[in-house]
Amino acid sequence: MTDLVFIGGGHSHAIALKLWGKKPLLGINITLISNVKNTPYSGMLPAYLAGYYSYQESHINLEKLCQFARINLIIDEVINIDCQNKKIMCKSGEKVNFDLLSIDIGSNPKISNIEGANLYGIPAKPVPFLLEKWQEIIKNSQENNLENLILTFIGGGAGGVELAINTHKRLTKILSPEKLTINLIHKGNRILGNHNEWVSYKLMDILINKNINIYLNSTVKTIKKEEVILTSGKQIISNYHFLVTEASAPLWLKNSSIMTDENGFILIKNTLQSINYDFIFATGDIANMINYPHPKAGVFAVKQGLPLYENICNLLNHKSLKCHYPQKYYLNLIGISDETAVASWGYFSWESPLLWYFKKYLDTAFMKQFTEL
Numbered sequence: 052m053t054d055l056v057f058i059g060g061g062h063s064h065a066i067a068l069k070l071w072g073k074k075p076l077l078g079i080n081i082t083l084i085s086n087v088k089n090t091p092y093s094g095m096l097p098a099y100l101a102g103y104y105s106y107q108e109s110h111i112n113l114e115k116l117c118q119f120a121r122i123n124l125i126i127d128e129v130i131n132i133d134c135q136n137k138k139i140m141c142k143s144g145e146k147v148n149f150d151l152l153s154i155d156i157g158s159n160p161k162i163s164n165i166e167g168a169n170l171y172g173i174p175a176k177p178v179p180f181l182l183e184k185w186q187e188i189i190k191n192s193q194e195n196n197l198e199n200l201i202l203t204f205i206g207g208g209a210g211g212v213e214l215a216i217n218t219h220k221r222l223t224k225i226l227s228p229e230k231l232t233i234n235l236i237h238k239g240n241r242i243l244g245n246h247n248e249w250v251s252y253k254l255m256d257i258l259i260n261k262n263i264n265i266y267l268n269s270t271v272k273t274i275k276k277e278e279v280i281l282t283s284g285k286q287i288i289s290n291y292h293f294l295v296t297e298a299s300a301p302l303w304l305k306n307s308s309i310m311t312d313e314n315g316f317i318l319i320k321n322t323l324q325s326i327n328y329d330f331i332f333a334t335g336d337i338a339n340m341i342n343y344p345h346p347k348a349g350v351f352a353v354k355q356g357l358p359l360y361e362n363i364c365n366l367l368n369h370k371s372l373k374c375h376y377p378q379k380y381y382l383n384l385i386g387i388s389d390e391t392a393v394a395s396w397g398y399f400s401w402e403s404p405l406l407w408y409f410k411k412y413l414d415t416a417f418m419k420q421f422t423e424l
């Protein structure tokens with residue numbers, strides 16, 4: 052019997068496993084190894100922090116998905132892969148054999164270049180740690196008569212901006228505005244630097260209207276318990292420091308013999324296979340499509356779910372594999388709470404409450420395919 056193992060319950064795997072449950076191939080033993088039972092849906096994460104969605108509404112239940120797809124679920128963290136002997140090493144000490152492997156483990160914000168970040172920073176990923184800290188902040192704000200609460204977000208991309216706006220939304224329901232300070236620190240000269248200028252300036256206006264302090268052209272050097280220090284020497288007093296910096300890959304991947312780019316992301320072909328092992332597939336943030344590099348965003352991981360399922364089936368059926376071509380432009384709907392959203396699609400951009408409802412419709416429809424299994 053062929054052993055097919057999926058590592059990580061990311062967006063592409065969730066879709067591929069659902070398809071597997073609907074149309075399985077006989078004679079294949081499938082296992083998912085995930086370090087969480089519930090995996091967050093990125094499109095809903097900021098709105099979950101703002102209180103628009105519940106935990107269940109914004110997370111895919113992997114136990115239920117695996118039951119539906121009749122596959123084994125191991126809750127453990129993968130720490131290495133021996134490609135020669137086709138063995139996966141888990142944190143618990145368990146070793147799992149495979150014939151065919153698929154990796155969709157996402158990415159984490161880069162923290163290695165900021166002193167003290169591993170001690171005092173709160174990376175936006177892994178999400179469970181972010182949520183644990185967020186609950187602590189909510190509890191602290193509700194139960195203690197706080198004089199002042201200061202949150203600092205490091206990284207002015209879409210993730211950092213959405214987190215700043217949505218945490219502001221939730222906390223202003225608990226604390227009076229004068230007790231809350233939110234800072235956003237960005238190293239570039241405009242936030243959302245990979246979007247068009249209208250989007251950057253629109254979001255700047257929105258942040259300013261909410262009294263969120265924006266520090267542009269500012270690079271964080273050190274994080275201490277109660278302050279963030281910039282390379283310019285400026286000290287910013289802060290209680291909680293969130294890292295939403297550029298994506299990075301886990302170090303253990305470098306110890307496996309899977310070929311990666313200079314940042315540690317798995318290099319893949321258009322068939323979604325690793326460039327040096329045809330029996331290994333990789334998708335989502337952790338993969339770098341060598342011929343078509345694209346930004347790290349959930350939308351690409353979602354789109355890779357169907358071709359991943361089809362190509363694994365093709366390989367198992369000894370058929371030729373199809374090429375997947377990621378879209379050049381993608382629609383980014385940035386939820387800015389207050390029930391409105393900004394759309395960014397290449398040179399096109401728009402702000403409207405209609406977009407908020409459109410985003411809500413798309414995100415809810417995405418989750419429905421898993422809640423209704």
Ligand SMILES: Cc1cc2nc3c(=O)[nH]c(=O)nc-3n(C[C@H](O)[C@H](O)[C@H](O)COP(=O)(O)OP(=O)(O)OC[C@H]3O[C@@H](n4cnc5c(N)ncnc54)[C@H](O)[C@@H]3O)c2cc1C
Pocket residue numbers: 058059060061062063064084085086087089090091093094095096097127128129130155156157158175176177209210211213214295334335336337347348349350351352384
């Ligand atoms: C705050 C924030 C907001 C964002 N908002 C958006 C948005 O609105 N739209 C958008 O398109 N993108 C958004 N993104 C980006 C998006 O989150 C990622 O691009 C997307 O999650 C990537 O999906 P993935 O399938 O690669 O991995 P993930 O969704 O990260 O899933 C990876 C899974 O693998 C598990 N895992 C990780 N390591 C291991 C291991 N060693 N062993 C076992 N399991 C493991 C993880 O727990 C997780 O369940 C946002 C990011 C952030 C930080």
